[in-house]
Amino acid sequence: MKDDVTSREERIENLKGMGCSRKRVEDARFTQGKGNYVDDVKLDGMLFGDFVRSPYAHARIKNIETAAALEVPGVLAVLTAADLEPLGLHWMPTLAGDKQMVLADGKVLFQGQEVAFVVAEDRYAAADGIEAVEVEYEELEVLVDPFKALASDVVLREDTVDETGKPTDGAHGPRKHPNHIFTWEAGDKGPTFEVIDAAEVVAEETMYYHRTHPCPLETCGCVASMDKVNGKLTLWGTFQAPHAIRTIVSLISGLEEHNIRVISPDIGGGFGNKVGAYPGYVCSVVASIVTGKPVKWIEDRMDNLMTTAFARDYWMKGRISATKEGKITGLHCHVTADHGGFDACADPTKFPAGFMNICTGSYDIPTAFLEVDGVYTNKAPGGVSYRCSFRVTEAVYFIERMIEVLAIKLNMDAAELRRINFIRKEQFPYTAALGWEYDSGDYHTAWDKALKTVDYDGLRAEQAQRVEDFKAGKTRKLMGIGLSFFTEIVGAGPVKNCDILGLGMFDSCEIRIHPTGSAIARLGTISQGQGHATTFAQILASEIGLPADSITIEEGDTDTAPYGLGTYGSRSTPVAGAATAMAGRKIRAKAQMIAAYLLEVHDDDVEFDVDRFVVKGAPERFKTMKEIAFASYNQAIPGIEPGLEAVSYYDPPNMTYPFGAYVCVMDIDVDTGVTDIRRFYALDDCGTRINPMVIEGQVHGGLTEALAVALGQEIAYDDMGNVKTGTLMDFFLPTAWEVPNYETDFTVTPSPHHPIGAKGVGESPHVGGVPCFSNAVQDAFRAFGNTHTNMPHDHWRIWKTANELGLHG
Amino acid sequence: MIPAAFEYYRPKDMAGVLSILEEHGDDARVMAGGHSLIPMMKLRMADVPHLIDLQDVGGMSDVSIGSDSIRIGALVTQHDIIDNDALAAAAPILREAALQIADPQVRYMGTVGGNVANGDPGNDMPGLMQCLGATFTVVGADGERDIPARDFYEAAYMTAREDDEVLTAVTIPMPHGGYAYEKQKRKIGDYATAAAAAQIVKGGTTCASASIAMTNLSDTPVFSEAAGAALVGTSVDDAAIKAAIAAMLGDIDPTEDNRGPVAFKKHVAGVILRRAIERAWSRA
Structure with a gap:
């Protein structure tokens, strides 16, 4: 038998389990045009x-x-x-x-x-x-402007007023105006305002996170x-x-x-749409x-x-307070959220602004207050989470801009300002001022690694020289260094606080082992390009000791798959991935009993080892999972039902909190507004890494969609409510030509509550990428007095910034 | 993106094309690569009950390079232009410009004839042909006639070609001197925010002649005779370039669109023209 001569390392390799850059099994059909859409x-x-x-x-x-x-x-x-x-x-x-x-x-x-x-x-x-x-x-x-909609006599929706014209209650409480949908608050208003009013330094900024669209290819x-x-x-x-x-x-x-x-x-891609x-x-x-x-x-x-569903369209007004030394003391955020003609956001029902209350970011901010007002306008409905967990892109953009604005106010380096305010490793699990309990993190290690890799001090010196050269008329190009450090909140979620229309947001996996030692697993999620058939098989391979290549993953047919809430918000790995591991462990528990019977020892006397159960202290006595699978069906074992199947419905105890450190170096032609991304470094910590190659692909994809949003992608309307960007001529989808080379890196801080410690990664690069690209543009103009300009940073808007700063002579 | 019903014709010769045009008048359109017309039909913005495909009509796919002129058949594609080394040696500006049009897939289908005949102010070839002083040959029921590129464009999608005429060839006087086609666009596949074609001949240390045309900065391509004239006799120094830019700005009339407002477009037009002149002069 081959197993007898195979080393333990080879047996691990044969499984193609977790940690292996296994090639995507889906690609054979996709690259040959054999997909079935x-x-x-x-x-x-x-x-x-x-x-x-x-x-x-x-x-x-x-x-x-x-x-x-x-x-x-x-x-x-x-x-x-x-x-x-x-x-x-x-x-x-x-x-x-x-x-x-x-x-x-x-x-x-x-x-x-x-x-x-x-x-x-x-x-x-x-x-x-x-x-x-x-x-x-x-x-x-x-009415295309939400502020005008809140001041207008025009009632957009007749069902928002009673017979007397008074606003009725909406799904999330009373309306302030017929065109007002909801007010949602988190944190402590009074104490936050007191802290900010008494602070040594306060920075304020209003930013518009423009309307865009997930635009999946299909x-x-x-x-x-x-x-x-x-x-x-x-x-x-x-x-x-x-x-x-x-x-x-x-x-x-x-x-x-x-x-x-x-x-x-x-x-063919979903991204929330x-x-x-x-x-x-x-x-x-x-x-x-x-x-x-x-x-x-x-x-x-x-x-x-x-x-069909747009994304973003948030007007965010922020105040952030700090000591003179830069220690942040308080944060206030008010959002005017343009939802269009109907409120068709896809958020957990109790969260009408999603997880916008993750907007304290990666920082130890003692007090904070968030308020969001949803508004009807004459625009398309939506407000979905485009390659992010619920409104997390908006939250991270907000805080990562506020940090930059505060750094300007303090006349401080923005990297240092982040460092002195990060939640420290020993503070985890950390309860943020707006209520979330961050599961794990090591921000300082990640930040230091990122800054060292890109030679941050060297970049700043080069930038300072560039500014001098510009002022001396030697160059017309400025250099921007974009920083972002993000913490996501993904994996919705605990059923106790996350449901959609009353449907609890657990997820599921059902495994059936075949007699000859292969398997099929079905999940409540559905891949849209994420590579679930590849990665979930790897989780199972490591859990049950059968090769990933012998495991079929099936999703998407409600007649066969167990009930689950689907794939978005980076929830597949945190929730269905956990269910997969737990179902795998049930298989393994039964396999242990079968192995013990076959080896004629007590259950406790065998232990799992890669692809088999071995008798403790006698590794030459073992039964492989393949042998166990056959026996489970075909051998009468007293007290044990035939077959080897398991199902797990997993309700996670908490969200997971992936994080990362990104740096972008960009050159900007002041005269034309053309940007050139010289370097982009992305360090992601998504906890345990299931398939490094798939992670890298996800990071490339998310960064590319981040580049799109930051540098030009928008759904724009004219005053009559006509969509100005209804085709791909005007709606920016980057091609290989517009995309830079990405350098990826990682640290590993497992989630303490997830069965395999994985946190999810598909959306991190988008969440962290948008502020990083935007910060690079804004940073290029910092030396000339810029504090903030709104995205998208397309050529003419960058030109306008330069023009308004007097850089065109 | 579903077109209305239409009759499709694929005649074997020009006589066949012309007879269908004569029979259906306005209701018929000829198509070369189709990359402008078909999207308009699918959007139902162009109503073409009778569509005449020129692909089977012979004699329009050749490039002939003579001693003092170059003749390019209307069905020569942008890819053919890029791929033709002899053409690139004779008129390198053609390859430089064609490489900045759309993307490879479009360039395999898109033709020179279609690009210049359609009258879309966003197309790159019309301005380029004006810069080069090209002549367009059209054929109709009464035979052939030649129209200078600089007289061809009347307004967006309105040209000197009659509805019952077909553009069959572009003839370019052999270009001399330095050249440049400079284009700013938002992304691959986009029309120009601003583009400039420049062809400059040097005599001794000064500029002997200069030809300049701009793309997508008016409802037609803009041949700026004054911009060229501002360079002639100068050493193409900063003052001369500034004068050329000022002259060009007097000739263009951009409108605001998603690429930006008028002030931005004018500024970029100046920057792009400066770069085109400097590059052309460096090659002269």
Whole structure:
């Protein structure tokens, strides 16, 4: 037997378990064009649906004429709100406790809003049908500015006021104004204000974190197929949370949940855009029920950018106080959050501003106060977490800018200011002023390593010389050094405080070991490119001693996968990864009993060793997991059921808190606003590292999306509420050409409460990257009096900064 | 992104093309690479009931380099321009400019003829051809005629070509002297925030002749005769360049868009032109 001659090291290597840069098993099909995405689903007799969309941002609908559209060859039906109303489906609940029109019910609130759903035999007929639908609009005053919306007499949503015109209560408490959605507070207002008012030094800044969009390469879409014979609905779609979609479909349609099967096939990126429920899903289901045929709906790029969930759009006003020596004493943050026409954020229900209260960052800030006001405007709904845990990008950007602004006020080096305020290693677990308990961290070690690697002092000296040269007319390029140190909060989450519409945010894994020693594991999550089939198999390989190559990972089919809340907010590894480890340990516990029986010793006399159980003190006596698997099915063992299966539903005791230290070196052409990233160094601490290569890929991807957001990517509106950035010509998606080389590095501070100590990494680089790129731009102008300019730092805005600082002579 | 129904034609010769154009008038459009027209059709911004694909019409895919001129067929792609070493030796500005157009995939399809004929102010070739003093050959029912590139553009998407004419070739007088095509864009695939084409001939230590054209800074390409004239007879020193920039700024008329406001575009136009002149002069 091969095992007898294989060394322990070789046996570990053969498993390709945790710590191994195992090649991604998904890539064989993706690189050959053999992926199976929702638009690849083709069913007999399948119809296509598409939307008539509003050209106006705010208008009353006086009439919808569908007769001409129904005359278009191939058009079978045109659904309007009037058709959905008898079913109670003309509005649908949002994940944020609000409700959203499925089809325009009397008025439209944003450009691109869904007005009617044309069902046709093919996409061409549907598009012709859309052209033939005549909608009569009466334009209304448009509100695109949340501050103006809060001061306006124009009531955007008629359901926000009572008969007397008084604002009604919203899902999160009383409204201050008809266009006001909620106020959410964290921390202590009085003590914080007292500290700030009495402080030696206070820095204040207002910053706008602009509206942008996750823009996955694959847009949103679905295929709904109602089988009228057996009463079962199958729904394929680009769902980041297939089980949650099943439950929501059941709740709003009245179909029993066992009659609904939701399937997320391969997904081409989600980044938060595919968490929520969209009108296209509801209309496809209704159309399939009405016609008895499968109905497909797929967004085009403009639909995706203009209507499905955006991200950010936070106006953040901050005050930070410190001693003269730079010790931070207090922090106050007020956010005006623009949610668009409906509040369709995808946050845990008790957190209408997500985890914005992580905005004290990586610093030991004794007192803090956060208040967030949500506002309706005439923009698309959303507010999802684009490659970040809930609103964590906004929080980290806020604090990492406030630190820089404070450093300017103190005339201090921003790296040093961070160092003297970091939470110290011995303070963990650390309870922050806004309530979170940080699980583990070693910030000083990471920071020192980062600064040493990039030769921080050398960079500052070079920068000072550059400023001199610039002033002497020897160069027209400035040099910026961007710093950021971030702490994320991911892995939602403990069911005690995290649910979405009442669905607890646990996750799950179910393992079935086959008799010949291979396995299948199914999870409640769904990969959108993260490589779950690769990495979860590695966790299991280490836990159960079967090679990762012999373990199939399956996700996304609610008929087969155990219930879970899906993949977003870096929750897969912290929650489903933990469930996987725990289920693996149940397998191992049973395997131990079987091994003991086969080896004719007591259970306690065998111990696990890589891929086998050995008799303690007699390593030559062992049973491999492969042998145990076969015996579990085929040998009658007294007192033990046949088979080797386990399931675990894991409710994490706490979030995990990955962190990292990033440095960006950038040259800026003052005359054209063109930026050139000379160097980008990213140190990530995501706790235990499952697959270093996959981590590196995640870091590259997240940094690239961070570069996009910081340097140009936005959803911009004009005063009439027209989207100015509805195509990829104007919406910035970086290509290889715009992306620098990234240097990645790491430290390892395991999570003390996670079964394998892993924290999650997919979103860290985005969270830490955005402020790092932005800080580099801002730092380049610090010597000339700049304190803050808003993103995105595209050419003309950088030029404007230089111009306003008088650098164009 | 689904176009309205249209008839697709793929005639074998120009006579076939012209007869379809004659029959359908405004309702017909010819297509070379299709990289401007097809997106407009998919957005339903261009209504083209009769689409005539030129790919099977022979005789428009050649580059011929004569002793005093270069003739480029309308179906020659941007990639062909980049890939043609003899052309790059004769008129290196063509390769330098073509490399700054879109991305390789687009350049495999996008043609010189389509780029200059479409009349999109964002396209790079029109300004370049004005700089080089090129002539466009168009053919219609009444035969061929030549139109100077500097007289071709009337407004955005409006040109001197009649609806029933087809642009078949671009002829460039053999360029001399130093050259540069300088372009600022937000990203790969973007149109210019500002771009400048410069071709400068040196006589002794001074500038003997200079030709300058700007891209995407008006609703047409801008041939700035005054900018070129400001350099002639000078040693292309700072004062001369400043005068050229001032002259150019008098000729352009940019509008605000997502690339930035007018003041920014004018400033960048000046910076880009300075770089183009300096590079062209260094090569003259």
